[in-house]
Amino acid sequence: xxxxxxxxxxxxxxxxxxxxxxxxxxxxxxxxxxxxxxxxxxxxxxxxxxxxxxxxxxxxxxxx
Ligand code: FES
Numbered sequence: 723x724x725x726x727x728x729x730x731x732x733x734x735x736x737x738x739x740x741x742x743x744x745x746x747x748x749x750x751x752x753x754x755x756x757x758x759x760x761x762x763x764x765x766x767x768x769x770x771x772x773x774x775x776x777x778x779x780x781x782x783x784x785x786x
Pocket of ligand 1: 764
């Protein structure tokens with residue numbers, strides 16, 4: 723699904739960037755240009771980012 727229409731960026735591309743190490747909106751913007759034109763995709767991009775980071779955190783073994 724397209725998240726950023728201005729730059730033609732999909733949720734799959736955003737998730738791939740996160741898998742490759744992006745952890746912040748600034749990093750996603752630098753890498754994919756999301757949010758750098760009209761800004762209307764920022765909220766959706768943030769949602770994809772937070773969901774993906776949550777999934778990654780949940781998959782980590784508990785260190786106690
Ligand atoms: S929709 Fe992403 S910058 Fe416009």
